[in-house]
Amino acid sequence: MTLNLPSTQLAVQWYPPSYDVRAEQVPVPTIEHPDDAIIKIKLAGLCGSDLHVYRGHEDVEETHICGHEFVGEVVTLGASFQSASPASRPTAYSTLKVGDKVVSPFTTSCGECQFCRLGFTARCVHSELLGTSTLPGAQAQFIRIPHAGGTLLPISPGSPLEALPDQALLLLADILPTGHFVALQALTHPKLSPIFNGKPWPHGAGAVFGPVLEIQDAPAPLTDEDRILCIAVVGLGPVGLCATLALLDLLVSAGIRFRVIAVDPNDARRKKMQEVYDSLPPDARGAQDSQFVVADIEESKAVVNGWGRKGCHAVLEVVGNPAALTLSLDLLAPSGVISSCGVHQAPPLPFTGRTMYNYNVSLEFGRCSVRAVLGAAAGLLLRRRDAFEGLVERVLPLSHAPEAYARFEKGEWGKVAFDPWA
């Protein structure tokens, strides 16, 4: 169950304390546990969250191989992978073969612990983040994936995903599922349920508690205006762009009228967002009276103010710093939801308890459980394939990593991918 691999490979390594990445020769990984797989990388991504380590913000001290996004091909499988693998284990242990094409979530997940069964694969008890000192990353020619039967998504022959180019599949490793997650986390929040089902909170929110929620007096019925969802996306980097496309797709699918505002201080990002929106087929832009606005920070406050309801029902925070959280709160109406997928660092949350109480704020934080939303994200990718085209702006050899990191960090370049064999 293995191909002959070289003993060394080219990889991008990060060096402490900050702003120092180098493409250099390192050992090729080997199987360390029967559940491991070794993957030959075909394409690896450079992601906004790689920048936290790059900038020295993650309290990391060890040199390690960077990167957590890849598309690749199985070259070695551990002993757990065999057709006689127990039926109780994730399917891939009995089906995955050397030569199969795979994509991987940016964190490993066993598929066998309670957190995985509940759908919280990002918090799998065995979860490891690719591209750290404990699990060398994907900006390399080969990578070892632990718990590979639970982690990897095979692109099976006959799957509609087989027709997608690697640059599109690469988006499934992190940014597209993360964008889908941050949108879904807001839209499934019970405070938004009145917009979807027309029943005032909490009467439409708690289906399983229906019999308990007898009401003694009918509130005034919701108006048409009440059922227009007002929502902001803060941050239009690659994940923010994915989040906006996922949000629009979910709303259009559910037939919800909306006012969506996509906010970023960076001119180039706003321009790209508008272009991508304009490229959507008309039926993917929402009902005729829905609105989509791209704005900078100051404009965003004026636009939301003009909507006349003290702010948005929900804000998607796709940046990961205190300023973005503060802007999110500025754009939020009382009883609203901030859904955050930003990789926040050491600073405390910029909110007082009194503000949280006085505005009835809901805050949703954390890492996307990619494995759990991979199917939904893949569906979105297939439906909106054209919109995601061009999201990867440059494909470069690993040797260009120092320049790519520096320019991506300064916002001069958009999303970069590396071809480790170029």
Add this chain to the structure above:
Amino acid sequence: MTLNLPSTQLAVQWYPPSYDVRAEQVPVPTIEHPDDAIIKIKLAGLCGSDLHVYRGHEDVEETHICGHEFVGEVVTLGASFQSASPASRPTAYSTLKVGDKVVSPFTTSCGECQFCRLGFTARCVHSELLGTSTLPGAQAQFIRIPHAGGTLLPISPGSPLEALPDQALLLLADILPTGHFVALQALTHPKLSPIFNGKPWPHGAGAVFGPVLEIQDAPAPLTDEDRILCIAVVGLGPVGLCATLALLDLLVSAGIRFRVIAVDPNDARRKKMQEVYDSLPPDARGAQDSQFVVADIEESKAVVNGWGRKGCHAVLEVVGNPAALTLSLDLLAPSGVISSCGVHQAPPLPFTGRTMYNYNVSLEFGRCSVRAVLGAAAGLLLRRRDAFEGLVERVLPLSHAPEAYARFEKGEWGKVAFDPWA
């Protein structure tokens, strides 16, 4: 539409800067707007959140009448109340009569703005908190209620609530709905949906988005153990006790197996919680393998640790200070929900962005929309009437307010009510 009222009344007034309340003569309120009602108070409550002003923590400087819980009787109605009142207005404008018995949420709500229609009556655009410098409170003989047609709940002749004593009805003003709210806010969170519907997140969470959430691979099915809800209640004052009873009622109604731990450092509060639980009928204590534990802070960590899943699915925070939030996080598993109804003050939240991200924490804050959950809370009160009996420990004349505030603040006394006519 009025009775002859005296020109002065006895009321409890708060004086700055702190720890100073006085029972004294003040003017009787009069109608100021056609939507107002004047209510003769039959019973007024002393609530834990009165203590924030009492202690001088609310940045209030003006002397004012305290109190936001009451049961009373309509003595004067503004001109909006008439049988010919427009059908578009809340029902009470055309049905409420002088002499009717009423309870009131602790905040007013018009019933006519978008926030009210959505069910977020605590964030009504006209909402005012009773017992502040702008709206004199209920620890008095009379009170003026603005937007009374949207705010007040009439105890109509023939309503099952008519049979309840005033001490029970008083709980509907704040603490019982607030307890119900903090429990419901956790239980309706989509992260808990796998426990209720057996489908991993997000597949059971987003009903309206169903068609989008196609999955490509079936995760391992949830086990029986996975579907036992683990939940902590932090703080067993009167609201915490109500929250625990509401939680148990909701779980039993929905047939959910549970492990509930109710936590407080105060011996007397723990003893009372245990007594109230023991007094419940067997079918209200949950399925045979459900657990209910009362614990102090240190014990709580050990008990939750013994449950073997890194913490609870959700924690109800019913205190309102940073220490309670910190304990809530200590007791929470990754991908969990903290539902808070504590009246938090000026300190920042004691959480870093990194912790929120790394543990995928959901935080739900804010004031209960009493008017929206009043029906559900009333149903709970009727079902569990015996359990709530004795929650008001003392009924005293208003002249005893200084001692009552002092002892309640020190935790020496449990819930106190005032009879303004004693």
